[in-house]
Amino acid sequence: MTTDITEPSLWENRGGYAPLEHKRMIRISGSGTDKFVQGQFSQHVDEITAHQSLRAAACTPKGRAYCLTRFVRDGDDLLMDVEDSLAERALGQLRKYLMLFRGTTMEPLDQAQITGLIGQLAARAVAGEEAVSLTNPGQVLATSEGFLIRIEDMPGPVARYEFWQTGGEPVVPQELEQLSSDDWLASSIAAGVPWLTEATTEAYVPQMLNLQHLQGIHFKKGCYTGQEVVARMHFLGQLKKSLFRLDFQGSETAPVPGTKILGGDKSAGEVVNSVMTGTDSGTVLAVLRHDAAEKTLTIDGNNSVILSRVKLPYAVPEREETAQTDT
Known part of the structure; x- marks a missing residue:
């Protein structure tokens, strides 16, 4: 630990x-x-x-x-x-x-x-x-x-x-x-x-993992395997979910990758990575739907775990664009 x-x-x-x-x-x-x-x-x-x-x-x-x-x-x-x-x-x-x-x-x-x-x-x-x-x-x-x-x-x-x-x-x-x-x-x-x-392998388009904000995607380079999907999501503004950081309390074990996160009573996304940082607390990266991220979030099957959003050290402007589109 x-x-x-x-x-x-x-x-x-x-x-x-x-x-x-x-x-x-x-x-x-x-x-x-x-x-x-x-x-x-x-x-x-x-x-x-x-x-x-x-x-x-x-x-x-x-x-x-x-x-x-x-x-x-x-x-x-x-x-x-x-x-x-x-x-x-x-x-x-x-x-x-x-x-x-x-x-x-x-x-x-x-x-x-x-x-x-x-x-x-x-x-x-x-x-x-x-x-x-x-x-x-x-x-x-x-x-x-x-x-x-x-x-x-x-x-x-x-x-x-x-x-x-x-x-x-x-x-x-x-x-x-x-x-x-x-x-x-x-x-x-x-x-x-x-x-x-x-x-999580083969589960996400790279933008859902914020790779475009981590020097991981070149949108003008030309063809590569999967490029059509990646480019379409970028140029048509179709990114509806992305990577968030959450801290948790109330569990002696970290939620495993793939664990569902609920927003209210509906699926909001999944755990991508997690690690304990204390005896009953830890930190998580999760892919969440933008329209669910502001809701009260819980771990599927374990309502006793308290999740709280933590600001990432870089901006993800696509989230704001999604919010404007949905209003």
């Missing part, structure tokens, strides 16, 4: 790191690398550079995300991360398209390590004083040992980073506190950054 890592004041003068053992790093290499990625992911590959890392989604032909990832440029290759529990399924789907690119490979890096870092102190411990040059999400600093990536801040703001190493001994900043996996997941929820699970 985590301490309440979502409290910004805890991190003003301290740093922490967490080995992200739930993530698997993949290397895509060969002459068809960029064309393959351009045709399968929601991000424009030309904007992934040595200095800029971007998020992306891979979707089914119906526009449902089965992989949420981040790309990092490593020479002529691209590195990406996948949830370890979903890796075989996601890579299996991608390899159906990779077969069209002779000489291009997509392989897990068994010796790779991704470390999550919270606070600028942690970034400097790993990459030196140059770490302070990373001021915006997605910026990359290459070091002799790996790639330091500034990712989305927690509210406060409190800086967060990932350090990607393709091999060698994992960098462990001994002077810093080692955080638990739940600590890191709680920081991701506080930052409004979702991840997929078995229960």
